[in-house]
Amino acid sequence: MSARRPAPTVPEDLEAAIELLEAAPTDHVRGLAVTRLGPHRESREQATEQTPAPRQTQTQTRTQTPTVVLVHGLGASRVVWAPVVPDLARHYDLVVVDLPGHGASDPLDGTDPSCLAVGRRVAATCAELGVVRPHLIGNSLGGWIALEMAADDAAASVLALAPAGLRIRPVTPNPILRVNRALARRTAPIADALLDRSLMRRVVFATGSSNPAALHPALARGMVHALVASTAYEAMLDACSRRRFERRSSVRVPTTVVFGDRDWILPPANQRPELAPPGVDWQRWPRCGHAPMWDQTERTLELAHRLIASASGATSPARMEHSSPAGDT
Numbered sequence: 136m137s138a139r140r141p142a143p144t145v146p147e148d149l150e151a152a153i154e155l156l157e158a159a160p161t162d163h164v165r166g167l168a169v170t171r172l173g174p175h176r177e178s179r180e181q182a183t184e185q186t187p188a189p190r191q192t193q194t195q196t197r198t199q200t201p202t203v204v205l206v207h208g209l210g211a212s213r214v215v216w217a218p219v220v221p222d223l224a225r226h227y228d229l230v231v232v233d234l235p236g237h238g239a240s241d242p243l244d245g246t247d248p249s250c251l252a253v254g255r256r257v258a259a260t261c262a263e264l265g266v267v268r269p270h271l272i273g274n275s276l277g278g279w280i281a282l283e284m285a286a287d288d289a290a291a292s293v294l295a296l297a298p299a300g301l302r303i304r305p306v307t308p309n310p311i312l313r314v315n316r317a318l319a320r321r322t323a324p325i326a327d328a329l330l331d332r333s334l335m336r337r338v339v340f341a342t343g344s345s346n347p348a349a350l351h352p353a354l355a356r357g358m359v360h361a362l363v364a365s366t367a368y369e370a371m372l373d374a375c376s377r378r379r380f381e382r383r384s385s386v387r388v389p390t391t392v393v394f395g396d397r398d399w400i401l402p403p404a405n406q407r408p409e410l411a412p413p414g415v416d417w418q419r420w421p422r423c424g425h426a427p428m429w430d431q432t433e434r435t436l437e438l439a440h441r442l443i444a445s446a447s448g449a450t451s452p453a454r455m456e457h458s459s460p461a462g463d464t
Contacts, residue, residue, distance in 0.1 A: 144172055145224040152217040153353045156231060159239065160213075164260045166241035170213055171264070172220065173200065173228040201291070201447050202228040202266050203439075206257065208275025208299075209375075210316060210368050212238030212361035215274065217354055218432045223439065226452045230266060232257055234277070236367020243367045248374040250276065250300065254283035261289075270443045274426060275299055275400065276371065278392075279380055282412070286385035292446035293390045293412075294439055296427045297398055300380035301410045308376050309400055311342050319362040330355045345397040345424040354429075379410065386412035389446045391438060395423025395430060416442075 146152040160168035203223055207215045213231045223229050233240040234253060246252065257280065261269060271290045273281030278298025285293045318339065322329065329335040333348035336355050340347035347355075362368075390412045394401070396419060408417045418438075423430045440452045 144174060146172070146221050148221055149217055149351055150353065152220040153214055153351065153357060156213040156217055156220065157357050160233070162264060163239070164263050165256060166235065167256065167260045168213070168233040168239035169260065169264065170231045171229065172224040172231070174225065200226075200228050201443050202230060202269040203443065204230045204232065204257070204261060204266070204269045204271050206232060206271060206273035206277030206280050207234065207237070208273075208277045209312070209371055210237070210362040210365050211274075211277075211358060214238075214354065214357035214361065215426070216428065217351075217357075219428045219436055219439070222436050226440070227270075227443070228266075230261060230264065230269065232260065234280075234367070234371075236371070237365050238361060243370055248367060248370040249378060250279045250375070250380075251283045253371075254280040254289070255287065258284050258287065258289040270294075270446065272296065272439060273298065274428065276375065279375075282380050282386060282390075283382070285388050285390065285412070286382035288387075290388055292388050292442050293386070294442055295390065295392045296435065297394055297401055297425050298380075298392060299375060299401060299405070300378070301392075301407050302379050302405045303407055303410070305377050305379050308372050309402075311400060312372060315342065316362060316368055319359050323359070323363045326359045327356050330359065342399045343425045343429075345395065345422050345430045350429065383410060383412045389416075389442055390414075391416040391418065391442050393418045393420060393423075393427050393435075393438070395420050395425065395427055397423060398425045400425040 146155050156170060161171045162169040205216045207213065212233050216231055235241065235256065236243045268289060268291045270292045271281035271284060272294045274296040276299050278295035279300035281290065281293045281295055282298060284290050331352045336350050337348045340350060340355065344350060392411050392415055394406045411417060420427060420431055428435045
């Protein structure tokens with residue numbers, strides 16, 4: 136069953152995006168909370184409601200507005216994508232999902248916490264919403280999940296931002312992850328007030344961003360709330376410690392992987408190009424931490440537009456907006 140509420144189709148700015156992504160989801164499907172946005176969302180939903188045909192048949196074509204699904208990482212929620220949502224929602228049908236046991240989604244309740252299983256649950260949720268083989272943008276654990284979905288032929292393209300799972304052998308997760316969780320829990324009662332201060336943001340998000348003081352205080356608060364409230368954190372972290380991404384040869388869609396040179400969550404041992412899909416566009420960005428969509432927002436958006444346009448056979452919005460009129464030099 137899917138429960139739906141009305142919502143703005145395109146947030147105007149970062150603050151509006153944060154407020155929207157922290158509000159109740161537009162849909163709740165298969166236990167996952169989803170916020171749907173985009174210029175064509177309302178007309179598409181109205182057409183779907185008036186047409187009795189199955190919703191699972193809306194695959195990506197050149198004549199459709201591309202659908203982009205955003206998949207966050209461990210201990211995060213939909214709000215992590217706020218910096219890029221206003222721009223993406225202007226150009227695409229956007230689906231922003233909370234993973235199981237995160238944000239407004241239901242707990243895992245004993246279900247398989249592996250990235251493969253979670254990816255298949257996200258794909259099934261998308262299919263029930265009428266979205267088949269969307270373009271995927273994932274961060275950290277969400278990047279690994281996106282790669283698993285692509286290996287199942289459930290994606291049109293993948294932009295993996297600092298994806299987990301690209302290591303030679305399964306190892307114990309970075310201790311920083313458990314430290315961050317403990318710190319968030321201990322400071323939760325006073326975090327809202329403290330995170331208004333740039334010094335506090337610099338301390339709390341030092342491992343996730345190359346410029347944590349620049350994070351919007353509301354985004355910082357939302358991330359701490361998500362980290363504290365996650366009921367799947369330990370289960371999904373433990374599942375990752377026994378696995379890695381194993382299905383590189385099954386990914387046959389355009390794929391780009393981005394790592395920052397200041398990623399303290401997934402240092403170089405976790406950044407192995409030979410474990411990524413064949414033909415991957417592998418990029419390493421300077422002055423960038425574990426969340427490229429925070430530290431290099433404009434570059435992330437430009438890359439996303441180009442990848443989606445290439446995979447869709449369309450013209451990149453970034454190119455259209457920055458191109459000169461005919462005849463100019």
